Each structure stands twice: as C-alpha cells, then as structure tokens.
Amino acid sequence: MRDLRSDLTAPLSFDLDAGQCVAVTGPSGAGKSLRLRMIADLLPHDGALLLRGVACADMPATQWRRQVRYVQSEPGWWAPLIGDHIGPSPLLGALGLPDDILTRRVDSASTGERQRVAILRAVADRPAVLLLDEPTAALDEAATRAVEGLVRQLMGGGMGIVLVSHDAAQVARLADQVISLAGRG
Secondary structure, eight states: OEEEEETTEEEEOOOOOTTOEEEEEOOTTSSHHHHHHHHTTOSOOEEEOEETTEEGGGSOHHHHHHHEEEEOSSOOOSSSBGGGTOOOOTHHHHTTOOTTGGGSBGGGSOHHHHHHHHHHHHHTTOOSEEEEESTTTTOOHHHHHHHHHHHHHHHHTTOEEEEEOSOHHHHHHHOSEEEEOOSOO
16 A cells, blocks of 8 residues: 545555554544545545555456455444344354354344454455454453454464554554554544
C-alpha cells in the first residue's frame, strides 16, 4: 500500500506480507476505521493498493473484497438467524461460542458473540487479508484470548492481518509492525 489517502485522511504507506500483522493505533477520530474501509475498497481513495502485485483498481470490487475482508467493529446482518450467516465450523467452540449459536436469532446474541460470529463469517472462505476493526472491544478476557489465538492461527496459515486496536497489550501480542496515527485524519 502506497500513499493511501482521501479528502479526510493523510497519506499512509505500509507493506503487509503473508502471515504478518500490521496494527494501526491512535486516538479515536484519527482515521483508523476510515483507512480500513479504504483498504477494503468501500470508500473512495487515492494511492496504490496492491494484492500479490495486482492493483485494486485493476480488478472488480467484488473480487477484491473476496480477498481483502473487512470485519467492522459493529458488523452488519442481513438475515435473522446466525446460521443464515455462517455454517457449522470447528472454530465455533474454539471461540467460546455456545453450541446452539447457529439456531439463535442475531438480535438475541450478545455484542461479543456477534463480533466472534462476524470474524468466522469473514474467514470462512480464507481471504488473503483480514481487516479487523476493534475485534475484541466487547469481549471478556477468555474470549479475547480465543480471538487472538485464531488470529495467530490464521497468520500461521499465511493470512495477512491489519488490526485496529486501542489495546496496547493486544498490539504487543499480535503485531509485527505498528503504525500510530496522530490526531484527526
């Protein structure tokens, strides 16, 4: 990524290798989430975004988003049941999700359960890059450890991770590189 920017953000550049985690930190309002949405090609942007040598601008948006998956801090849902969004997975238990989670309504799940389901939904088809926006903000310590364990497992399998987090200890545990944004934009 070279000089990724918009009218709302200053330029940002970094490289993300397979199996690596780049953490983006900074105060609220610094533009961390905006940048994740730009990397996901969900917001207009300038600069160069490349995946395996192919520019984002040179492929259909749907193809880019299959390979570069964004998990927002408050995930969206389009069907009433959790099982409509994800299928059975051995990772459900690994993330501390209850056995009946697939049969439950999305609106009956806690914020933390929805965050973990959204992560599973995002990684189900193994994208090359996972963009995580505060993925453990609503989680207790045990669930946070489980999500971090999954992130390490995904990295071990070659997935690149861009992590936005306010948790300095989490950043220290996961990140190979830290980019700190200052102030707004």
